[in-house]
Amino acid sequence: MQGANFDVVVVGGGISGIQAALDLADQDHKVLLVERAASIGGKMISLSKTFPTLDCSSCITTPKMSAAFHHRNIQVWTSTEVERVESRDGVRKVHLRKHPTYVDNSLCIGCRLCEYACPVEYPDPFEEGLGAQRAIAVPFTNALPQKAVLNPRYCIACGACIKACPTDAVRFDQEEERLTVEAGAVVLTTGFVLNALELKREYNAARSANIISPLQLERLLAPHGPYGRVLRPSDGKVPGNVAFVLCAGSRDQSIGVPYCSRFCCMYSIKQAMLLSGALPTAELTIYYMDIRAFGKGHEQFYQNAKAMGIQFVKAKVASIEPVTGDDLSLRVELEEEGGRVAERRHDLVVLAQGAIPVFEPSKALNTPAAEDGFLRQPDPVRITWTGVEGVFAAGCALGPKDIVDSIVEAGAAAMEASRFLALRAAGGSPGKEPDQLTNPIET
């Protein structure tokens, strides 16, 4: 099926994609923002507070989501995945797969009556599996669009949602659609995912519900989190002795992630600071190899955490074993004691997992990925150019980075895309006019 034409297609509705779309739309470009999840917002909408300012994350993200969603120059397509981007003969073709949501968005008014009527619950993906979600639901409170989505994996086809819906919006017969849209330029902001919690087998995450991911802790700390307070998952006990294990999926050749994920030191320090507010009597220990607090205000943030009494222990955590009473035993090599091996007990452990790319660039763009698997940056000056004519990228699609750097890069990618369109409109022929089309420095 053939779709519409746009000046720019932005792929990925996280904070980078939202910012790039807004910057382009404000310059009067017609933008399509494509997001494979049911709502825009990316990782940022699920964070509690942000380092280094401890601002409320959803308070910053929600107005930006709304500005993009309601912008006259932006169309937002959610539940839509970009599968392939082609750049040929001066045109970008973006091949899309529109997943069925089993709800007609033009009729759904987001009243949630279907959700209240649905008898089936499953682990809530927005709450990182900690709370419960109904088989048909608006994905989360400030989701955009505010439309219900039915999960066919859990639906038992009881029909209660059909009876409850006042607008007759539920559609069991909706099917997947394949579309191709054309654009002058494309900006890829497909972000990152965390590697699997169970990846390091010696940490035994599969054997204990009390070894959690940092995104789970973000939800536990969020004002509207799954339990309304911080409880450990196995038994609902208030944790009294929490460990953070840094580099638990980065800088580790044995799991194929040799690079630094750049934000884990800082989000772990942030989470420990927020926990010390939520659980004032808890002991909080951060096991680290190095603390990388390189951004503006980050070193002061780190020093503040130390002053608050958070323990920083320079040690390699060799293994984690579940022990009686759902507690955990950590075998640590204490660097400051010449590598002496000690056993430490904790009742909750947070693994700072590594960030890995979400998009397979070689498959999607027919261009080689960089060594780390993220998109290639062949030009050291125009860092947002992917090496493919008219295709730019920003944020964690190019490699892990924090929100501030993602937003700055999104602005740069929008400017590059806008400049590319202007040069084309001025009449050059493909491959000649914009100098970013020539002289790529091979990596």
Ligand SMILES: Cc1cc2nc3c(=O)[nH]c(=O)nc-3n(C[C@H](O)[C@H](O)[C@H](O)COP(=O)(O)OP(=O)(O)OC[C@H]3O[C@@H](n4cnc5c(N)ncnc54)[C@H](O)[C@@H]3O)c2cc1C
């Ligand atoms: C636990 C944790 C805490 C953090 N805390 C902080 C903090 O306090 N401060 C800070 O500065 N940074 C923090 N970060 C980093 C922050 O999350 C990132 O900087 C930010 O999310 C990057 O945004 P992005 O838009 O580049 O990527 P993402 O947020 O990953 O967004 C990418 C979007 O693209 C979509 N997408 C992917 N593939 C496709 C496709 N093929 N088609 C369509 N859509 C697609 C995804 O669904 C997603 O919505 C934290 C990270 C973690 C893991």
Ligand code: SF4
């Ligand atoms: S038909 Fe499915 S989604 Fe609808 S109420 Fe029944 S279980 Fe829930």
Ligand code: SF4
């Ligand atoms: S599908 Fe119907 S009942 Fe459910 S939120 Fe939409 S309008 Fe309301």
